[in-house]
Amino acid sequence: MYYLILSLALLAHLNSSAVCSRILGVFPSSGYSQYLLAEPLMIELAEKGHEVTVISAFETRNVTNLRSITVPMPVDKEESDSLYKLQDLNIFRNLEVFNELTLACTENILKDTKVQSLLNSNESFDLVIVETFNNEGHLAFAKHFKAHLVLFSSQALSQWNAELVGNINLPSYLPTPFSRSVPSMNFMERFINTMAMWYDKYLKIFYHYPAQQALINKHFPVKYKLEDIMYNASLMLSCSHVSTSGSISLTPSVIEVGGLHIKSKGLPDNFKSFLDSANEGAILFSMGSNLRSSSLSKETIREIVNMIANLQYKVIWKFEDLDLENKPSNLLISKWVPQNDILAHPNIIAFISHCGMGGTTEAVYHGVPVIGIPVFADQFANVLRLVRMEMAVELPFQQLSGKVLQEAIQEVLHNKKYRENAKTRSNVMRDRVLEPLDEAVYWVEYVIKHDGAHYLKSSFSDLAWYQLYLVDVILAIAVIPYVIFILIRLMGKLLT
Structure with missing residues (x-):
């Protein structure tokens, strides 16, 4: 009511x-x-x-x-x-x-x-x-x-x-x-x-x-x-x-x-046609607006590209260098991606993310399981929350490689609990009074x-911080008995 x-x-x-x-x-x-x-x-x-x-x-x-x-x-x-x-x-x-x-x-x-x-x-x-x-x-x-x-x-x-x-x-x-x-x-x-x-x-x-x-x-x-x-x-x-x-x-x-901020704006034609043809599913890989995927080590980039080439899925990667060598046909790279609208596409099956608040919210809203690679600030807490919800796995950045990323993808896609829990959490977010x-x-x-x-x-x-946390009260509790004790001793000496 x-x-x-x-x-x-x-x-x-x-x-x-x-x-x-x-x-x-x-x-x-x-x-x-x-x-x-x-x-x-x-x-x-x-x-x-x-x-x-x-x-x-x-x-x-x-x-x-x-x-x-x-x-x-x-x-x-x-x-x-x-x-x-x-x-x-x-x-x-x-x-x-x-x-x-x-x-x-x-x-x-x-x-x-x-x-x-x-x-x-x-x-x-x-x-x-x-x-x-x-x-x-x-x-x-x-x-x-x-x-x-x-x-x-x-x-x-x-x-x-x-x-x-x-x-x-x-x-x-x-x-x-x-x-x-x-x-x-x-x-x-x-x-x-x-x-x-x-x-x-x-x-x-x-x-x-x-x-x-x-x-x-x-x-x-x-x-x-x-x-x-x-x-x-x-x-x-x-x-x-x-x-x-x-x-x-x-x-x-x-x-x-x-x-x-979540509102469908429609996908540009290049993203839409790429995702529409992803019959086996597609994965979005984005490290957000502040972090540059192209700044990863050359070896790590090479391993990830080779790993993607062997996937049966299509991948969209926010990658700032459009001259990526040996880019496979199942990989679409772009300096900027319409992240929310991509995650809304029915063929998206996983999201590789640094887990900023915006991306985390969009993943939950659209019910997409996550491979989280946190780097700084609240990203670690955001990943931990998703892991506790059992809709994500965490991949420490120091361990990032093509092989480890592939294992994380397989875990998320082959274990139904991640997708199911993501959909459950999506229902919670969408069920709002307004x-x-x-x-x-x-x-x-x-x-x-x-x-x-x-x-x-x-x-x-x-309240000042010391008032809120009762620092002044605790000091009073600790000091007053000591002062009374000292006074009693002084009085005792004066009376003897």
């Missing part, structure tokens, strides 16, 4: 004419796959009549009511290839590198001349949507324009965004994306995760936050204090769902809209309609 009432209420809202609002979106990440999750929301808001401005590293599709301010992130081939090396770093060094990367992404947006022109203009906005990417300095956009703030996360809930909307972030419960763990963790995993979260907090307090504050001071007309803007978000739209990220505790200010894109639009408009809807936030935001 509850879901029926909620569904009717949401549909009534969506069918009503929304008041036109001015909305600014800020999406700093350099990964195109991350922006692909956000773009449909901004376009949908524009098509509903809102005046939308988008700041991102990528050009937004041209639609009425939408202005795109493109700020490319300078990433050369060498930097892209270095992402493969992140898997060799320990969790603490990964946290350091991530902070360095996100600081650069933050400044890249703020120093842009077009963005500076906007900040120094007389324009106004009713609401600002900011992608959470360790870019706390960008939260000042909402303060500067005196607008409501909504966060957008291309990942599941994590230590990088949970506290911004008052969601309790316990290291015993919520793994850091670099810990290569998922709930429920054993003792060693909880120990490592706790050390990593404490180290990340140390980096934030003594290095990252001061650096973000310096960027605010340098690039905004007014020097806003970081502590005054960090917890002003009304809610966060998270590209997660119970079907992909499992069941975790969320406050009302976190809305899961995983799959909002389409996730419609729900995301509803909540954005809800925030505007209810003047920020700050009552959605948990009181956790009002």
